[in-house]
Amino acid sequence: MRYFVYADKFFLxxxxxxxxxxxIVDGKFGNYSKTLPVDHAEVIDCKxxxxxxxxxDTHIHGLLNHDVMDNDFEGIKAxxxxxxxxxxTSFLPTTLxxxxxxxxxxxxxxxxxxQEVQGAKIQGIYLEGPFFTEExxxxxxxxxxxxxxLQAFEKWQQLSGGIIKKIALAPERKGAAExxxxxTEQGVVVALGHSNAxxxxxxxxxxxxxxxxxxxxxxxxxxxxxxxxxxxxxxTLEKVYSELICDGHHVHPVSAKVLMDVRGRDRxxxxxxxxxxxxxxxxxxxxxxxxxxxxxxxxxIENGSLAGSVLKLKEAxxxxxxxxxxxxxxxxxxxxxxxxxxxHIDDVCGSIAPGREADFIVxxxxxxLEATYLNGVCRYHV
Numbered sequence: 001m002r003y004f005v006y007a008d009k010f011f012l013x014x015x016x017x018x019x020x021x022x023x024i025v026d027g028k029f030g031n032y033s034k035t036l037p038v039d040h041a042e043v044i045d046c047k048x049x050x051x052x053x054x055x056x057d058t059h060i061h062g063l064l065n066h067d068v069m070d071n072d073f074e075g076i077k078a079x080x081x082x083x084x085x086x087x088x089t090s091f092l093p094t095t096l097x098x099x100x101x102x103x104x105x106x107x108x109x110x111x112x113x114x115q116e117v118q119g120a121k122i123q124g125i126y127l128e129g130p131f132f133t134e135e136x137x138x139x140x141x142x143x144x145x146x147x148x149x150l151q152a153f154e155k156w157q158q159l160s161g162g163i164i165k166k167i168a169l170a171p172e173r174k175g176a177a178e179x180x181x182x183x184t185e186q187g188v189v190v191a192l193g194h195s196n197a198x199x200x201x202x203x204x205x206x207x208x209x210x211x212x213x214x215x216x217x218x219x220x221x222x223x224x225x226x227x228x229x230x231x232x233x234x235x236t237l238e239k240v241y242s243e244l245i246c247d248g249h250h251v252h253p254v255s256a257k258v259l260m261d262v263r264g265r266d267r268x269x270x271x272x273x274x275x276x277x278x279x280x281x282x283x284x285x286x287x288x289x290x291x292x293x294x295x296x297x298x299x300x301i302e303n304g305s306l307a308g309s310v311l312k313l314k315e316a317x318x319x320x321x322x323x324x325x326x327x328x329x330x331x332x333x334x335x336x337x338x339x340x341x342x343x344h345i346d347d348v349c350g351s352i353a354p355g356r357e358a359d360f361i362v363x364x365x366x367x368x369l370e371a372t373y374l375n376g377v378c379r380y381h382v
Contacts, residue, residue, distance in 0.1 A: 001026060001376070003042040007362070009050040011332045013351035022051060024358045027375035031354055046362055049370060052332045054089025054359035055313045056350050058166070058269060058339040059126060059215070059243055061094050061287065062276035068093045069288060071106045073113045080119035082279055084372045084380040087314035088120045089359035090340070090349035092165060094273075096288045097129030097140040100152060104159055111160035119379070121359070123345040124165030127156065128214070131169035131176070132194035136219045139287045139307035140194055148179035157186075164188060165343050168214050170195035171205040171230075184209030189343050191243070194219045195230055202233035206240060212342050215273055216242040216259055217251050218306065235262045241342035243271045244334075246319050247311040249298045257325040265330045269339035270316045275299055275308035318367040328367060 004021040010032055021043070023030025036043065061068055064082045066075030076093060083091060093114075095106055107125055114122040129140055131148045148169055157164050167183065168191040169176055180190045192202060193214025198221070213220070213234035221229035234242045242263050246256055250273075260268050272278070277285040277294040285292045285299075292299050292307040301307045317335045320326040326334065340350030352360060358376035361369060372380040 002030075003044060003376075004036065004040055005044045005046055005051060006036075007046040007049050007051045008365075011050070011052040011329065011336075011352065013337070013353040016329050022352070024376040027358055027377070029352055029354055029356050029358050048365070050328070050363040050365065051352070052361050052363055053336040053350055053352050054120075054361055054372065054374070055087045055317065055335045056123075056340045056345070057083065057086075057088045057091040057120075057272055057274075057313050058343045058345075059094050059128070059271035060091055060274045061096065061128075061308055063274055063278040065276050065280055065285070067276040067287070068110075069096050069098060069102065069106060071102065071109055073109055073116070076110065076113075076122075077117050077119075080117035080122065083120035084374065085279070086312040087317070087361045087369045087372055089361075089372065089374055090121045090123045090345070092124050092126040092343060092345075093122060094126040094128050097132060097144045098288065099144055103127070103130070103156060107156045107164065108159040111163055114163065119374070121349070121374075123349060124163045124343065125160055126343070127164060127167040129168060129194070131167075131173050131179075133170040133172060133196055135196035136194050136221070138194060138219045138305055139290050139292070139301050141288055141290070147174045148176050150179055150182050153179075153183060157188075165345060166191055166212065168193050171197040171201045171210070176205050177208040180205050180208040180210050184211075187344065192220075192230065192233075196221045197230055197233075199228035199230075199232050202230055203237060206233065206237050211240050212269070213240060213242045215245050215250065215271065217255060218245065235259060241267050241269050241338065243269050245273050245309055245311060246270055246316040247297065247309050248319065250306060250309065253323040253325055256320070256323070260325060260330075265326060265334055266338060268334050269342045270313065270320070270334045271339065272311040272313050272316065273308045274311055278310045278312065280310070314369045321367050331367065
């Protein structure tokens with residue numbers, strides 16, 4: 001099947017084009033052209049609208065009252081379907097710190113069934129923990145924290161069928177640098193977070209291969225006048241990416257702008273860290289073994305600590321433009337190709353380029369989601 005999409009603007013790989021036509025052939029992207037080819041087929045008219053790649057959420061725990069740690073693949077299917085209404089077409093189901101036996105089961109379940117989802121595509125697994133430290137535990141359960149264990153990781157990777165793409169740890173844990181070196185040599189991305197590490201400890205682990213900072217500012221030692229901490233490392237170390245939650249609760253817009261300005265918007269990966277209450281009403285939910293109160297778009301545990309978010313990635317995309325801290329092009333970049341590149345999945349998602357699977361979204365000029373296409377088929381429409 002072949003058709004063309006007409007729109008006012010296209011966010012293509014490495015370039016933004018004005019009004020024209022994007023070819024879709026058998027569920028894959030073809031060429032962009034200013035004029036309609038003579039041999040044109042059907043045209044979908046999106047006049048006044050913008051076309052962008054499907055969004056890529058590389059840090060998400062749940063949605064629609066389902067959580068990755070439920071170890072229920074029907075729930076993960078529901079998350080996959082629900083993400084289409086968030087503009088997300090690719091994601092990394094994200095685990096929490098938990099007993100080893102449960103993590104074994106969760107990664108095995110996803111590894112066996114991940115290709116069965118019908119909505120947003122599972123492009124791998126992200127293990128958020130369990131190699132963290134107490135001071136910035138957030139909603140992670142310290143009962144299960146431990147030093148990095150290569151044997152445990154290799155067991156998880158084996159059980160998953162080799163689809164673990166990213167694992168997060170605290171740099172100050174014993175043996176972190178050696179673990180990072182081993183894991184990154186296997187092609188797995190190491191992220192740093194839930195940590196009270198000094199700048200120097202973070203730098204050592206980055207030099208060993210770590211390349212992402214987990215939800216920057218949150219769950220990490222702050223930047224102060226005499227101690228740059230993890231935040232200072234996330235801002236200044238070379239060739240690293242910084243995750244950022246732009247819901248207005250986790251990070252003040254001015255702080256988000258500071259990170260973007262210093263780090264560079266091509267190195268900031270917007271994520272949601274969404275938990276099971278995403279796309280649900282306010283109320284009491286759970287994250288791991290903790291009760292979570294969700295009220296007015298904010299999720300907290302009993303001590304007041306933030307417990308993930310209920311953010312939809314399409315909202316983060318719009319927020320940073322509305323806050324005046326990113327252009328539409330930069331916002332699209334930070335929710336598509338940057339997160340994809342940070343997790344080494346940019347070969348399968350995050351950009352509109354000939355031959356790629358035609359996963360894309362239709363936006364208004366106010367950055368509001370109108371439709372989500374998967375393999376060239378409209379799967380969600382407002």
